[in-house]
Amino acid sequence: MTQKDEMDFFEKERGILIVISGPSCAGKGTVCRIVRDDQPDIRMSISETTRGPRNYEKDGVDYFFVDKASFEQGIQEGKYLEYAQVYGNYYGTPKEFVENLLNSGYDVILEIDIQGAAKVRQNNKEGIYIFIAPPSMKELRRRIEMRGTESEEQMAIRLQCAHDEMSNADDYSYIVINQDKDVAAKQVEAIITAEKCRTERLKNKVVEILGR
Amino acid sequence: MTQKDEMDFFEKERGILIVISGPSCAGKGTVCRIVRDDQPDIRMSISETTRGPRNYEKDGVDYFFVDKASFEQGIQEGKYLEYAQVYGNYYGTPKEFVENLLNSGYDVILEIDIQGAAKVRQNNKEGIYIFIAPPSMKELRRRIEMRGTESEEQMAIRLQCAHDEMSNADDYSYIVINQDKDVAAKQVEAIITAEKCRTERLKNKVVEILGR
Numbered sequence: 001m002t003q004k005d006e007m008d009f010f011e012k013e014r015g016i017l018i019v020i021s022g023p024s025c026a027g028k029g030t031v032c033r034i035v036r037d038d039q040p041d042i043r044m045s046i047s048e049t050t051r052g053p054r055n056y057e058k059d060g061v062d063y064f065f066v067d068k069a070s071f072e073q074g075i076q077e078g079k080y081l082e083y084a085q086v087y088g089n090y091y092g093t094p095k096e097f098v099e100n101l102l103n104s105g106y107d108v109i110l111e112i113d114i115q116g117a118a119k120v121r122q123n124n125k126e127g128i129y130i131f132i133a134p135p136s137m138k139e140l141r142r143r144i145e146m147r148g149t150e151s152e153e154q155m156a157i158r159l160q161c162a163h164d165e166m167s168n169a170d171d172y173s174y175i176v177i178n179q180d181k182d183v184a185a186k187q188v189e190a191i192i193t194a195e196k197c198r199t200e201r202l203k204n205k206v207v208e209i210l211g212r
Numbered sequence: 213m214t215q216k217d218e219m220d221f222f223e224k225e226r227g228i229l230i231v232i233s234g235p236s237c238a239g240k241g242t243v244c245r246i247v248r249d250d251q252p253d254i255r256m257s258i259s260e261t262t263r264g265p266r267n268y269e270k271d272g273v274d275y276f277f278v279d280k281a282s283f284e285q286g287i288q289e290g291k292y293l294e295y296a297q298v299y300g301n302y303y304g305t306p307k308e309f310v311e312n313l314l315n316s317g318y319d320v321i322l323e324i325d326i327q328g329a330a331k332v333r334q335n336n337k338e339g340i341y342i343f344i345a346p347p348s349m350k351e352l353r354r355r356i357e358m359r360g361t362e363s364e365e366q367m368a369i370r371l372q373c374a375h376d377e378m379s380n381a382d383d384y385s386y387i388v389i390n391q392d393k394d395v396a397a398k399q400v401e402a403i404i405t406a407e408k409c410r411t412e413r414l415k416n417k418v419v420e421i422l423g424r
Contacts, residue, residue: 191406
């Protein structure tokens with residue numbers, strides 16, 4: 001039985017917001033893509049950005065590409081669940097896009113950095129917060145080196161930053177240690193399945209069961 | 213990577229107590245057997261009983277068969293996590309058997325009735341409590357009828373009892389609606405996997421990661 005069938009069986013209900021974060025190079029992007037490909041009923045949030053598209057990127061798939069003026073107007077109007085400026089470009093999560101998916105019954109994954117996740121958490125206590133951690137700092141260093149874009153100095157900054165970010169793990173409900181990406185993705189999927197079984201989410205269903 | 217490998221990767225730790233309960237005929241026994249067969253590192257608790265073995269039952273596999281005097285002495289000595297008397301026979305969960313498995317790193321499933329689960333919960337707050345519910349009372353009635361051992365009167369008592377027991381679902385952390393036994397077993401397995409990822413269980417591992 002698919003998740004959709006199960007939802008049809010009971011009254012249709014709002015999806016779950018799943019916030020996935022962690023230090024960069026811990027592998028959150030890879031893990032999220034595996035989960036998305038495994039679970040056709042899960043949607044990934046799509047960010048708006050003012051940076052130009054790379055040649056392989058599609059508007060409405062990888063990002064919504066917008067200009068700076070409209071992004072700044074969006075900030076004024078409270079359009080974003082969270083946003084940040086990185087190297088002069090804005091990136092933000094459009095609230096309405098996410099809300100529409102949730103209201104249509106889809107679970108939505110937000111793959112986001114530590115700062116963005118902290119902002120989202122302030123207004124969305126009912127979300128699931130999952131921290132993706134590397135198995136060791138040595139392995140994290142190896143993964144940063146594999147990207148091959150960092151000088152020794154940049155590497156030191158990145159590692160210190162990752163070290164500091166690890167202390168944020170306590171703010172999350174779950175920690176997934178990404179030693180193997182497929183195991184990590186299965187753990188994320190298990191967390192989503194388990195959260196759907198939490199008593200506070202199913203109280204109405206118990207009432208429905210008693211009435212049938 | 214199996215659960216055991218993953219445990220070896222980090223320091224060995226105590227297993228998790230998983231208490232599975234629900235109204236009778238909701239299918240908790242069937243669901244537990246599927247989970248046990250899927251997950252070789254999970255152990256089922258074995259109860260002691262004073263009733264005689266049926267011809268297909270093996271001592272130490274289905275039950276530990278003991279005499280009434282030794283069971284009653286066990287009660288005096290606080291030997292049981294919970295016990296009950298049913299149709300003149302005692303049934304109880306031996307504390308030491310369960311503790312030894314947990315201390316050896318095995319997760320242990322206790323498949324137990326609502327009253328037993330309530331007793332276990334009093335002294336084991338850190339366990340995972342999962343309530344197995346039927347998809348509807350109509351379906352529960354069908355399952356009781358399929359067993360074929362009930363008179364109309366017994367049926368009415370059983371259904372009323374199940375109806376009352378459904379109100380205990382609130383005391384559990386998770387509810388698994390057993391419409392399809394394989395889906396239900398997968399949900400139980402997901403809950404166990406997710407609980408292993410809970411931040412409070414992994415705090416020491418984050419410290420370990422930072423040190424490697």
